[in-house]
Amino acid sequence: MKRHLLEAADLDRADATLVLDTAAQIDQALAGREVKKLPTLRGRTVVNLFYEDSTRTRISFELAAKRLSADVINFSAKGSSVSKGESLKDTALTLEAMGADAIVVRHSASGAPHRLANWVRGSVVNAGDGTHEHPTQALLDAYTIRHRLGRLDGVRVAIVGDVLHSRVARSNVWLLTTLGAEVTLVAPPTLLPVGVGSWPVGVSYDLDAVLPKADAVMMLRVQAERMNASFFPSAREYSRRYGLDARRMAALPDEAIVMHPGPMNRGMEIAADVADSVRSTIVEQVGNGVSVRMAVLYLLLGGSTR
């Protein structure tokens, strides 16, 4: 592993597999135990530096660090660093002086974790930066797919929705293709980035054509406000063309799973009965998130290097 986890695009197949295998070992080690805690990172300090509200991601990292016995500091810098008056660099130097061994950073600006990594000696973990990447989300998604379907090689994954603004989509594109999956992006053309043609994925505007050939379908959150900027005409039209309802779900192959990184807009990109169906891995993804983040922290801070 490198010193930081800044983007899934940085992970080669061996690194990515190591994270997933480590997460699986952690799951086994903790299975059935009353006290879900390992002593691995005792005495180490993990800082959660969150410039954006994301209770679920923060709690997941916090739980992961605590289960590894690390000291956890939550440094909530809501709003931008500039509006708060202190620059990202000054914050970084402060955390450095406090002896942070790892900084888990969530920021609205793409590339903020890369900047941070220039200024600190500890490990930086990207917990979502702007519309760039969210690598631990992709790792937990890959873990979930592998767990449910038994493999990643050759698995056909459809990622559906607002790819343009989605860091989850970007991280999954790089990670899943690195791990041998075949990824197809499905969205209206307005919600695909110009230049997507250079990505190692298929692209479709037609969800119904893709579903019968998908082993996993990952629904991205779509903000209804996007219609105000004319990315699509209305929430209703979006959900009619790109939403996953029970009728569409029936077109999936028998073993196929339905994923969502959360938080969901029920009724927009995903119907309630789909989200709650047996194909849905949504709750499982949340649990896997803790294991995968434990694996990442363990490998960056205490684990073996290869």
Place this chain on the structure above:
Amino acid sequence: MTYLIKGARVLGGDPADLLLADGRIAAIGDRLSATGATVVDAGGLVALPGLVDLHTHLREPGREDAETVETGSRAAALGGFTAVHAMANTDPVADTAGVVEQVWRLGRQAGLVDVVPVGAVTVGLRGERLAELGAMADSAARVRVFSDDGHCVADPALMRRALEYVKALDGVVAQHAEEPRLTAGAQMNEGHRSARLGLTGWPAAAEEAVIARDVLLAQHVGARLHVCHVSTAGSVEILRWAKSRGVQVTAEVTPHHLLLTEACAETYDPVFKVNPPLRTDADVEALRAGLADGTIDAVATDHAPHAVEDKESEWAQARPGMLGLEQALSIVVETLVEPGLLDWAGVADRMSVRPAAIGRLDGRGLQAHGRPLAPGEPANLLLLDPAARATVDPAALASRSRNSPYAGRELPGRVVATFLRGVPTVLDGKAVR
């Protein structure tokens, strides 16, 4: 004060001596001598007319922490410039005779280059109504170039009126071509790199659409148009088409768009954030070719100093812009002279003669710029060592700011001396003051 320059290659020609006296070139010839003259050994050096920049941000008044007229003038002199146009987006905006005269006066006090103020096209750069263009033209600053640079004059009706109105002033509107509705929140060139980096894209079409509109407007009203910092291959094509149709359009390209590409953004280091953004290899190639064939008239620096805190941040929060004055000539040597696209006469044309003509600085008299290196002409010139190579160290720059995108890069060419009306502003590669 008399200077005798020995053995300089004027525009790269055979070695000759130049005698500078009373602000003018008194003589050019073989083995000149002059009693009492200070001799400057220029063996191996190329003599070029003093460079003229159409696009400099000197930040005074308003952001003296980033640059002042004096520090920017010194940077310009070190770069071989003898005249720079100071952009209007200061605080207060240079949209009145009072502000342009203030900048002009500060330039005179510094005395290192001729500082030529640019007047804002619209009040406060707001793009709503015309500033008092005539008052600025008639002021002591004698404004001839008008620009809302930093902002596009996006309203087509207002742009049309501006183009028309400045005809009476022998002026020109210098347009920052950027359709604002297409660049809301834009951070870098839109393409496969912006897609991967998750940075909002600035499409080439947002520049090209405005240039296309404006050349049609300029043709329609028979006015002069100047296009700032052309950055795309498509823009070069539109300019080529417009010129072939006789439209009175001129254009500039920056050193950074001639050298750097969007690949620099992969570091997320905002020193590479600039507006318009760095583009692709194909754009760089088209810009070099356009400058070489004259479709693009001039190199202009868009020298944009920024304080450390405005650059040492997240990419999206950083201000756009980069330093350029001190490295401009070196970059032209690297990207055009050394590859054989432009000879020294071509460099003089694109960096002195044509920009001076666009800014109407090329008249008669001692205040003129962009004149040939010939007896009787104002002694504005620089001496360049084309064989020297040096690594750029931002800490060593004369600018008050440090946001050079060339840090650590080795570049060819060293300005050894600059003369403004016969008086050295730079000698032995160092600013005289």
